[in-house]
Amino acid sequence: MKSESRLGAWIAMAIGTAYFLLPLIATFEFSLRMERGVYSFEAYRVVFADPQFQTTFGYSIVMALATILLGILLVVPTAYWVHLRLPKLRPIVEFITLLPLVIPAIVIVFGYLRMYNSSALIPLTGSERATDFLLVCSYVTLSLPYMYRSVDTGLRTIDVRTLTEAAEVLGANRATILFRVIFPNLTSAILSGAFLTFAIVIGEFTMASLLDRPAFGPYLQLIGANRAYEPSALAVIAFIITWASMGLINVFGRSKSAKPAH
Amino acid sequence: MPSQPAARKPVNLNILGVVPFAIFALMFLILPTSTLMVGAFQDANGHFTLENLRQLFDTNVRDAYWISFKISMVSSMGGGVLGFILAWAAVLGKLPAWIRPTLLTFSGVASNFAGVPLAFAFLSTLGRLGLVTVLLRSWFDINIYSTGFSILSFVGLTITYLYFQIPLMVLIVTPALEGLKKEWREACDCLGGTTFQYWRFVALPVLWPSIVGATLLLFANAFGAVATAYALTGSALNIVPIMLYAQIRGDVLHNPNLGYAMALGMIVITGLANTGYMVLRSRSDKRRA
Amino acid sequence: MAFLEISNLQKRFAGHTAVHDFSIDIDKGEFVTFLGPSGCGKTTILRMLAGFEAPSAGNIVFDGKNVTHVPTNQRNVGMVFQSYALFPNMTVAENIGFGLKVANMAKPTMDARVKEMLALIKLDSLADRYPWQMSGGQQQRVALARAIANKPKVLLLDEPLSALDAKIRIALREEIRVLQRALDITTVFVTHDQEEALSISDRIVVLNEGRGEQIGTPSEIYNYPRTRFVASFIGTLNQLPATVLDAGTGILSIAGHRATTSQPLGGLRNGQPCMVAIRPEAIHFGTDKNTMAAVVDEVNFLGSIVRIRTNVAGLEGEAGAVISLDVFNDPNQPPPQRGAAVTLCFSSENLLVLA
Numbered sequence: 001m002k003s004e005s006r007l008g009a010w011i012a013m014a015i016g017t018a019y020f021l022l023p024l025i026a027t028f029e030f031s032l033r034m035e036r037g038v039y040s041f042e043a044y045r046v047v048f049a050d051p052q053f054q055t056t057f058g059y060s061i062v063m064a065l066a067t068i069l070l071g072i073l074l075v076v077p078t079a080y081w082v083h084l085r086l087p088k089l090r091p092i093v094e095f096i097t098l099l100p101l102v103i104p105a106i107v108i109v110f111g112y113l114r115m116y117n118s119s120a121l122i123p124l125t126g127s128e129r130a131t132d133f134l135l136v137c138s139y140v141t142l143s144l145p146y147m148y149r150s151v152d153t154g155l156r157t158i159d160v161r162t163l164t165e166a167a168e169v170l171g172a173n174r175a176t177i178l179f180r181v182i183f184p185n186l187t188s189a190i191l192s193g194a195f196l197t198f199a200i201v202i203g204e205f206t207m208a209s210l211l212d213r214p215a216f217g218p219y220l221q222l223i224g225a226n227r228a229y230e231p232s233a234l235a236v237i238a239f240i241i242t243w244a245s246m247g248l249i250n251v252f253g254r255s256k257s258a259k260p261a262h
Numbered sequence: 263m264p265s266q267p268a269a270r271k272p273v274n275l276n277i278l279g280v281v282p283f284a285i286f287a288l289m290f291l292i293l294p295t296s297t298l299m300v301g302a303f304q305d306a307n308g309h310f311t312l313e314n315l316r317q318l319f320d321t322n323v324r325d326a327y328w329i330s331f332k333i334s335m336v337s338s339m340g341g342g343v344l345g346f347i348l349a350w351a352a353v354l355g356k357l358p359a360w361i362r363p364t365l366l367t368f369s370g371v372a373s374n375f376a377g378v379p380l381a382f383a384f385l386s387t388l389g390r391l392g393l394v395t396v397l398l399r400s401w402f403d404i405n406i407y408s409t410g411f412s413i414l415s416f417v418g419l420t421i422t423y424l425y426f427q428i429p430l431m432v433l434i435v436t437p438a439l440e441g442l443k444k445e446w447r448e449a450c451d452c453l454g455g456t457t458f459q460y461w462r463f464v465a466l467p468v469l470w471p472s473i474v475g476a477t478l479l480l481f482a483n484a485f486g487a488v489a490t491a492y493a494l495t496g497s498a499l500n501i502v503p504i505m506l507y508a509q510i511r512g513d514v515l516h517n518p519n520l521g522y523a524m525a526l527g528m529i530v531i532t533g534l535a536n537t538g539y540m541v542l543r544s545r546s547d548k549r550r551a
Numbered sequence: 552m553a554f555l556e557i558s559n560l561q562k563r564f565a566g567h568t569a570v571h572d573f574s575i576d577i578d579k580g581e582f583v584t585f586l587g588p589s590g591c592g593k594t595t596i597l598r599m600l601a602g603f604e605a606p607s608a609g610n611i612v613f614d615g616k617n618v619t620h621v622p623t624n625q626r627n628v629g630m631v632f633q634s635y636a637l638f639p640n641m642t643v644a645e646n647i648g649f650g651l652k653v654a655n656m657a658k659p660t661m662d663a664r665v666k667e668m669l670a671l672i673k674l675d676s677l678a679d680r681y682p683w684q685m686s687g688g689q690q691q692r693v694a695l696a697r698a699i700a701n702k703p704k705v706l707l708l709d710e711p712l713s714a715l716d717a718k719i720r721i722a723l724r725e726e727i728r729v730l731q732r733a734l735d736i737t738t739v740f741v742t743h744d745q746e747e748a749l750s751i752s753d754r755i756v757v758l759n760e761g762r763g764e765q766i767g768t769p770s771e772i773y774n775y776p777r778t779r780f781v782a783s784f785i786g787t788l789n790q791l792p793a794t795v796l797d798a799g800t801g802i803l804s805i806a807g808h809r810a811t812t813s814q815p816l817g818g819l820r821n822g823q824p825c826m827v828a829i830r831p832e833a834i835h836f837g838t839d840k841n842t843m844a845a846v847v848d849e850v851n852f853l854g855s856i857v858r859i860r861t862n863v864a865g866l867e868g869e870a871g872a873v874i875s876l877d878v879f880n881d882p883n884q885p886p887p888q889r890g891a892a893v894t895l896c897f898s899s900e901n902l903l904v905l906a
Contacts, residue, residue, distance in 0.1 A: 009355020016348045016365075016428075020372060023383040023425065026393035030386035074286055081279035089280065096287050102536045103295055104486025106503050107525045110510050111294025114301060114522070137290045144291075196374075203377050205489035210510055220378040221493050224385075231382040238379035246371045445636035448603055449694075451623035452630040453650030453701060463649070467640040548683070 024239065031232035043233035050230075052219060060208075060216035063132070064201040067139040068194045071147045074140065076190065079151045080182055083160050097148040100141050105206045109138060113210065131211055138207045143200050147193040154189025192249045199245035203238055295529070301522035314523035322515075323505070323524060330485055330502040333416060337423035338480035344424065345431025346473060352432075353439040366436060369429035376426040381493035384422045388413045414495050422494060423487070427480050434479065438472035438546070468546075475542035482535035486528065502528060554579035554737050555600075555705055560609035562595050562761075569595045571761045573609070580735040582728065584748040587758035588784070593741045596758075597707050600739060602626050613704050629698030629736075633710040635690040637682040643693050644669070644678040650701035668696040671730060688719040695727065699734060706731065706738040712747065724751050745785050749773060757781045774830075779905045782828045789834075789874045790905070791863075793827045795819045801899070803827065806863045810841040812902040819904075826905045831858065833901035834876035836887075842896045845874060847887050855879065857886050861893065 034042040047053050082093050112134055116124035124134040167177045205217035224231040305311045352362045387394050398404045412418060442465055450460045488503035497504060508514045509521040553576035562570040570592040577583050585593035598604045600611060602623035611619045618626050637646050647668050651661040669675045672692040682690055691711055698706060712720040728751040731738050742748055748755050749769040757764045759780045765772060776782035796802040798816040819825060845861035856877050863874060887893055
């Protein structure tokens with residue numbers, strides 16, 4: 001009976017590995033085929049030289065950093081406050097942070113367009129900068145579940161209450177406690193959330209496309225529609241970025257959350 | 263001197279702490295979604311109507327919902343079964359110890375690797391010039407495209423969706439499998455039970471809330487996905503998110519309120535699926551305690 | 552022929568041997584306890600009896616049938632786990648009836664037997680409860696009922712009481728014993744708690760590092776420990792270094808004092824050092840056969856017993872120079888004060904020489 005499970009398990013693993021590795025290998029192989037008859041990195045050269053690549057990739061990186069910053073500033077104090085002073089509100093706050101997982105991104109951005117279009121009260125789609133701001137907010141919304149869960153777990157681990165009380169006894173005020181005591185102890189949780197956010201924002205398509213911003217996601221889709229080999233090179237690059245981000249998360253602390261991706 | 267009701271003041275200040283979060287949530291999550299839901303019940307002049315909801319059942323839209331439903335159903339059940347088998351193999355299959363953490367790490371990455379790059383990856387694999395297509399032709403003389411298969415189809419999209427559905431299932435179901443106490447199996451053995459009886463009477467009954475719950479989550483996940491479909495099948499496969507995308511972009515339905523109704527339909531479906539997941543999860547959590 | 556025969560059982564894991572050449576014969580209806588610290592191999596032996604581990608060498612025979620390589624589900628053993636291991640998706644009644652269901656027993660017979668078991672463990676009213684709705688003690692009783700419902704050949708219990716509160720532990724171990732006697736099931740009980748072992752076993756096997764150090768009745772184990780390990784594991788024991796003066800007549804020198812033991816010293820030569828042991832309850836104040844002068848160091852009031860710790864005169868601070876004695880609490884005769892000089896005495900029968 002024992003050797004039987006082994007065989008079935010090995011077969012399952014083998015098939016699973018094949019299914020998951022083949023597309024990666026195939027993509028990489030395809031990306032090397034740009035020059036007829038010989039394997040080369042021509043596709044990558046073309047991609048990196050494309051000014052569009054540079055602008056959109058740069059744009060997405062800036063967006064990602066802005067999202068991470070805004071996300072941290074929004075989530076960490078809130079999580080800390082709820083943890084410490086308003087435990088009764090915890091379920092409500094948690095429920096709100098889970099809403100972006102339930103409401104599809106396309107619906108959220110649809111809501112933005114209806115609510116913040118040029119003829120509305122707050123015409124955020126009126127100018128480019130304002131739309132950029134709207135995009136960052138949409139990204140913060142998308143990454144909210146992961147950022148909050150990461151910070152919340154971190155807070156639970158470090159026993160916030162006792163740390164705060166110890167700091168208060170030693171004479172610190174609220175701001176000092178937050179920035180000098182809590183933040184440093186939450187670094188690994190914050191970094192986990194940050195890298196996850198980075199991975200989400202870099203490849204994001206729906207929001208950027210419907211808000212008409214020059215981000216990396218829509219650029220990817222455009223290349224895919226028009227070119228043959230460059231898309232696979234881009235896919236390889238995207239995969240490496242995602243892998244690197246997740247790898248860094250593992251380095252800074254285990255993250256069991258998975259993003260339902262689009 | 264009358265004593266001050268000191269309790270009041272601190273509570274007020276405490277609430278202030280969550281005001282930024284509340285404002286953000288309202289402005290960028292709750293209100294936008296609400297305006298959509300309200301808009302679903304309005305006509306062009308802003309008056310209350312159920313006409314939009316009725317129009318959801320018109321051929322066009324109804325077909326889109328049906329295709330979406332089918333694809334979500336197939337990819338979530340397929341992902342559910344396959345993901346469960348993989349997780350079972352890693353946790354209970356008596357494989358070398360390094361396989362489980364590797365599978366979990368990979369699943370964490372793979373469940374994020376979706377959208378446009380994933381579409382490209384599968385085009386490179388099973389597209390007309392894809393690696394697997396070419397290898398099947400040159401090694402085994404099998405031309406999959408002659409059988410009518412195409413990566414740019416319902417089947418192709420489902421296969422592509424599985425790439426993030428299976429890892430998601432693995433991530434959710436692995437803790438449940440690890441929660442199966444080894445002593446239950448041993449107790450069952452002592453009482454004379456076979457492997458089949460163990461799974462039928464003990465393991466599967468204990469696991470099914472997690473399995474069904476996870477499948478529901480997968481369903482919701484697939485239903486709301488748009489980027490992968492857009493990059494792979496484009497408007498060739500008219501699923502609800504694609505239709506909604508086109509509607510947002512260019513009002514192809516010539517009725518903005520119908521678009522809101524479609525969005526409402528999506529929220530209802532994903533909301534129901536997620537609620538199902540949470541109910542089942544709390545049930546299995548209670549049992550474990 | 553014994554009912555349960557274990558011969559030369561051995562278990563090797565990669566790198567170390569968990570069980571060395573273990574043998575024992577157990578009679579039908581006997582209650583034997585495997586006692587020892589963690590890692591001594593007692594659970595490994597139990598698991599080999601159940602069939603969860605395959606022995607590296609040796610044989611196991613149940614009622615004349617060699618089951619060494621028979622799979623667990625064909626051995627008809629009952630097992631009670633430390634963590635209860637009740638199936639969480641089944642009610643109490645369904646748990647108890649599981650073995651019967653698996654054996655395709657007819658429903659009426661099955662129901663009758665489940666009812667019988669419920670009455671035996673006195674939980675009739677909880678038949679439709681789920682495990683998570685019950686306390687630890689109740690769950691363990693259900694686990695017990697489940698294990699014996701099948702009328703197993705051998706009942707195995709793996710530290711069943713370790714996860715329970717002290718009071719429940721004592722009550723439940725009595726219940727287990729009563730039940731076991733009534734049903735006359737051959738039982739092997741594993742524990743690290745020596746009080747448990749002493750109170751309910753017919754025989755005890757003391758294990759250490761994969762070897763059986765001594766097999767005997769509770770009284771034998773307690774009063775006549777054969778090795779240093781058994782002596783220090785069971786009860787509290789005073790162990791003192793001594794030198795043999797005359798092996799023929801059993802005269803020893805303990806810390807400069809002459810003492811006589813009635814235990815044969817065959818095998819020891821004159822002048823050879825050895826280890827002796829005396830139980831605290833065997834020592835009194837007085838001038839009986841063997842005496843030692845000592846100074847009272849600490850007096851601990853434990854309720855019915857007063858434990859007095861003394862330092863042997865002249866050897867304060869040295870290892871082996873501490874002797875504890877227990878006296879019954881008597882309010883009319885208070886124990887000596889700290890620092891008082893006293894004379895301890897004990898009989899030769901109570902002076903044990905350890906291997």
